Amino acid sequence: xxxKYMIVPERAKKNEKGFEIGAxxxxxxxxxxxxxxxxxxxxxGETLPQSDVVITVHGNSYNLEQRENELDDRWExxxxxxxxxAKESDLKAGxxxxxxxxxxxxxxxxxxxxxxxxxxVVIG
Amino acid sequence: MSSxxxxxxxxxxxxxxxxxxKMSLEECIAAAAATGATGIExxxxxxxxxxxxxxxxxxxxxxxxxxxxxxxTPVAHDMFLDYNKKKGHYWTDEEAVESFKKxxxxxxxxxxxxxxxxxxxxxxxxxxxxxFAEENDxxxxxxxxxxxxxxxxWMERHWEVMERTGTKHFGFIPDMGGFTRRLPxxxxxxxxxxGADPEIxxxxxxxxxxxxxxxxxxxxxxxxxxxxxxxxxxxxxxxNTFVNPLSLVPHMDKIxxxxxxxxxxxxxxxxxxxxxxxxxxxxxxxxxxxxIATEYEGxxxxxxxxxxDSVEQVRRHQEMLKNYINS
Numbered sequence: 001x002x003x004k005y006m007i008v009p010e011r012a013k014k015n016e017k018g019f020e021i022g023a024x025x026x027x028x029x030x031x032x033x034x035x036x037x038x039x040x041x042x043x044x045g046e047t048l049p050q051s052d053v054v055i056t057v058h059g060n061s062y063n064l065e066q067r068e069n070e071l072d073d074r075w076e077x078x079x080x081x082x083x084x085x086a087k088e089s090d091l092k093a094g095x096x097x098x099x100x101x102x103x104x105x106x107x108x109x110x111x112x113x114x115x116x117x118x119x120x121v122v123i124g
Numbered sequence: 125m126s127s128x129x130x131x132x133x134x135x136x137x138x139x140x141x142x143x144x145x146k147m148s149l150e151e152c153i154a155a156a157a158a159t160g161a162t163g164i165e166x167x168x169x170x171x172x173x174x175x176x177x178x179x180x181x182x183x184x185x186x187x188x189x190x191x192x193x194x195x196x197t198p199v200a201h202d203m204f205l206d207y208n209k210k211k212g213h214y215w216t217d218e219e220a221v222e223s224f225k226k227x228x229x230x231x232x233x234x235x236x237x238x239x240x241x242x243x244x245x246x247x248x249x250x251x252x253x254x255x256f257a258e259e260n261d262x263x264x265x266x267x268x269x270x271x272x273x274x275x276x277x278w279m280e281r282h283w284e285v286m287e288r289t290g291t292k293h294f295g296f297i298p299d300m301g302g303f304t305r306r307l308p309x310x311x312x313x314x315x316x317x318x319g320a321d322p323e324i325x326x327x328x329x330x331x332x333x334x335x336x337x338x339x340x341x342x343x344x345x346x347x348x349x350x351x352x353x354x355x356x357x358x359x360x361x362x363x364n365t366f367v368n369p370l371s372l373v374p375h376m377d378k379i380x381x382x383x384x385x386x387x388x389x390x391x392x393x394x395x396x397x398x399x400x401x402x403x404x405x406x407x408x409x410x411x412x413x414x415x416i417a418t419e420y421e422g423x424x425x426x427x428x429x430x431x432x433d434s435v436e437q438v439r440r441h442q443e444m445l446k447n448y449i450n451s
Contacts, residue, residue, distance in 0.1 A: 001424045002143065028139050029169035034209055068211050077170045078143035107207040108244040 001115065002026040007100050008080050009121040018052075018087030019043075019123050022080045026102055026115035030076035033057070033067045035105050037112065041085050042099035052086040096123050128413035129404070129449045132156075132163025132199045133438055134383070135171055137420035140432040142170070153190050155435050159442035163199035164191070165240075165417040168230055176203070176226040178233050187234050199415050200265075200297075200381055202240040203227035205249070217249055224253045232260050238381050240297050241266045247281045250294060254285075258293045265297035265380045270365045273302050274375050286378055295380035298372060299419070304364040306397045307332050308387040310425040311360065317428065320353045328357050338362035364397070369406040376410045387422040389440035393447065404448040416445055 003026060011022025021041070025031065039053050051064050057075050061084075075081055083100075098121050104113040133156035141147035147155070149171055156164055168175035172183070179187070191198060205223060207215045215223070224245075231239050239257075241250065241264050250264060257264050266282045268274050274296060286294050307329050316322050324345055331341040338361040345358035372379065388396040404416075418441045423432040 002427070004428055005144065024143070028136065028143075029167055029204070030173075030175075031169075032206070032209055034211060035206060037211070071209060074174065076173055077139075078145060105206075105208050105211070107205055107209075108242050 001028070003115050003117045006102065006115065006117040007098055007119040007121065009119055011080060011082065012098070012121040012123050014091055014093065014123055015084060018085050019091055020082050020084040021098055021100075021121065023083050023100060023102075024078060024080055025075045025104075026117075027104060027106075027113070028077065030074045030079070031104060031106075032072065032074050033062055033070040036067060036075065036102065037105045038101060038103035038114075039083060040099075040101040040103075041083060043085075043087070044097050045099075047099075048085055048087070054084045056082040056084065091123060093124055094122065095120055127408040127449050129407060130163060130413075130415045131159075131161040131442060131445050131449070132165050132415040132417035133159060133161045133442065134165035134167070134200075134202075134417045134419045136165070136167050136202070137418055137438045138434045139170065140423040140427060140434055150190055153194050153196065155438065157194035157196050159418075159439050160446065161418070161442055162196055163415045163417065164196050165200040165202065167202040168227070169204065172230075172234075176223070176230045178226075178229050184233055191235070198235040198237075200238040200240055200417065201227065201231040201234070201236040202242075203231075204242045205245055207244070217246075217252060220245075220249050221252045224249065225256055228253070228257055228260050228262050231262055237261070238263045238265055238297075240381070240383075243267050243269055243272060243278075247285045250282065251285055251289070254289065254291055254294060258291065262293065263380050264294045266294075267297045267299060267383065268302060269299040269383075270302045270304065271363050273365060273367045274298060274371055275367075283375070283378070295378040296375060297381045297383060298379060299383040299385050300398050300400070300403060300416075301364065301383075301385035303366055303369060303399065303403050304397045305333065305366045305399050307360055307364055308397045308422075308425065310388045310396075310422050312357070314425045314428065315353065315357050315360075318353060319351075320357045321349060321351070324348055324354045325357050328361055332361040332364070332366075335366070369403045372406060373410050376412055379412060379414065381414050382407075382412075382416045384416045384418045384441060384445065386418065386420050386437065386441045387425065389420075389437045389444070391440075393440050393444040395441070395444070400444060401448050404445070408449070418442055418445070
């Protein structure tokens with residue numbers, strides 16, 4: 001569901017910590033950030049630590065620990081969040097393959113809701 | 125034989141366009157009204173920012189303004205219970221009831237008279253929240269969604285609460301996906317695009333249509349393939365159930381609302397998988413007079429390769445309902 005729209009390539013760019021991409025929640029409603037069990041980003045096949053991902057929704061930023069404890073603020077349906085990923089080594093400008101896995105804890109589903117996507121994006 | 129069944133549209137149906145910001149909330153309401161439907165249903169947490177928090181006065185005013193402008197009525201709000209919202213903690217009944225009450229306040233603030241209760245809600249929670257629902261004159265409807273059916277063990281426990289309390293504020297909301305006679309073609313084709321074996325898929329569809337119990341089909345497929353995706357196709361027959369529409373009859377006075385699920389509306393105004401005419405004939409004959417709300421959900425199976433046109437799918441579904449209700 002919505003895998004195609006998860007990665008928003010137009011929002012990809014380098015930033016002071018590493019790089020960032022735009023991301024949409026692969027679900028038909030918004031959820032509290034605490035329900036986002038996993039955000040896993042990979043860069044050119046290398047899986048990056050989830051603790052290096054900071055999510056920003058409507059101006060509010062959360063690291064992994066803050067996200068897990070955020071019961072009120074929500075990632076709304078269709079909202080493009082920014083995922084900022086720390087990356088020490090200098091990232092070459094140009095095309096990169098970005099992978100994104102999002103795992104949601106949804107109370108009524110008998111199993112974890114895991115969606116994965118991959119796109120080639122230009123990180124300038 | 126005409127009937128008093130009323131037509132609604134769940135704005136969930138337009139989720140593809142709403143997700144991509146191709147349609148605003150107002151445009152979804154306008155599209156629903158343009159089909160001739162008179163009722164509106166929403167998944168609050170989809171359509172309204174911050175739900176289940178009670179919306180701002182300004183939003184509430186705008187909402188009722190839209191209802192007047194498009195001559196439609198709020199019918200149902202679909203709620204969830206996020207029991208595991210906090211990692212490592214499972215809600216107590218008290219926490220679940222508090223969350224449920226927020227949805228009741230939310231529904232009331234926007235004029236909804238019915239709440240679709242998510243299927244994992246326990247009968248005990250319903251009983252605990254029922255006095256508050258009654259005070260607010262909100263009817264609760266447990267959604268009977270495949271693979272459950274109205275006579276499933278879980279539903280029997282909810283039925284027992286309805287019987288014992290004698291309340292007018294708790295009933296069933298059957299989802300028409302429980303009458304999936306043919307497996308959804310859009311879903312099967314998506315599975316094949318994802319790598320499922322077309323021959324196995326064809327076999328599973330044939331068995332399903334013949335009414336062969338899913339467990340037989342699943343076992344047979346396990347002998348044909350050791351690939352997970354082929355098993356997922358076989359398991360579709362277990363998840364997309366068909367039961368005799370007459371199973372609704374003994375419960376007719378407890379059916380407070382209906383979800384008109386559709387995944388693929390054809391040009392001839394029939395749904396590929398669900399024999400709507402048969403189900404609606406049962407509803408008419410036994411006096412159902414609530415709403416059927418269109419719930420188009422095909423987008424998720426075709427969005428990988430096709431342009432989704434939810435507005436047209438909903439329009440066809442509403443035309444079909446109108447024909448069957450009035451014929």
